[in-house]
Amino acid sequence: NAGVTQTPKFQVLKTGQSMTLQCAQDMNHNSMYWYRQDPGMGLRLIYYSASEGTTDKGEVPNGYNVSRLNKREFSLRLESAAPSQTSVYFCASSVVGQGYGYTFGSGTRLTVV
């Protein structure tokens, strides 16, 4: 049981390049989330998908787009990377309803130069 799998683990981009971060979960969870974590800033929600077919903006959505491809997969796209997007990106998933925590993937370390 892999849980939440993120790819790639590391990536270096040049300013203006685009890329897609992939996330897949095998726990049959309905909800999925993308966070970024920067030193001193904690975890900040970028986008989330409460269920298959829906996506919503979180706290810091600018510069990002998402796709909930199916129940298992939720991708995050940077269309034109900027140095301010240098961060560690975590995908997470959960069941619907209160009382449940999130399960996180191992993260993607992204550097934009």
Next chain:
Amino acid sequence: RKEVEQDPGPFNVPEGATVAFNCTYSNSASQSFFWYRQDCRKEPKLLMSVYSSGNEDGRFTAQLNRASQYISLLIRDSKLSDSATYLCVVNKGNAGNMLTFGGGTRLMVKP
């Protein structure tokens, strides 16, 4: 005011010590509470849920005070392996399962 506030630390304690972390939250409608552990350069992992009656898991005890909107985590007999950042997590009290993460408290256990 932040939705979830924690002392960032670091808390430097010797092995075997008892250490307590506190957390306050601002949303009185919150219904679910958790402590997560995050090791350096790793993902956050669920340590324990926090129930109104308080709960214990081995050396770890979590308490919730709804009236004061305050959550605590007590670690007894600290081990070197307890060194990590501890995140206080609170749900937003809406119908879904949106969680708010505190900034974390860093614990360093020394030999």
